[in-house]
Amino acid sequence: MQIAYRAKDITEAHIVAGLLKANGIETYVGGHYLQGAMGEIGAAGFSNIHVEDEDLYPARQLVAEYEASSRVTPAEESSDDKPDSYARWFLLVMAVLALIWLNL
Known part of the structure; x- marks a missing residue:
């Protein structure tokens, strides 16, 4: 398994994992327990989305589209x-x- 995306927090990780699953890519969200160790601080960078090796390229393409659509313009x-x-x-x-x- 490869890391397709490193999320800011566990919520974003599950949103992106749902996007990938909706497009037929099986995912595994890791980092639940690591984030919980930080308590209420809101730790970042511990949540990763893993996909199978053969799904890495399509997953990263979908993630790139997700990141492009989530950017806010000044307007x-x-x-x-x-x-x-x-x-x-x-x-x-x-x-x-x-x-x-x-x-x-």
């Missing part, structure tokens, strides 16, 4: 600020109402 980042601006206005209004209520 997409700016559109995520809208919910944050609503939260700021909401907090400002709540603070003003709290000040008015405390002064009564």
Whole structure:
């Protein structure tokens, strides 16, 4: 077996493993116990996805497509600020109402 992908965490490893399995490539996700040894720290780099030797090249092609599609462009980042601006206005209004209520 070969390592087809080194995930950031165990959740990403299972997402990529599911992608590979959906495309007919059998996988093994390793590193469950190593990540648990780190506790709540959120250890990275211990989760690996293993595939059979003959499936390594197609698996790496699928992983490359996954990585290319998961990148965020600057235009997409700016559109995520809208919910944050609503939260700021909401907090400002709540603070003003709290000040008015405390002064009564």
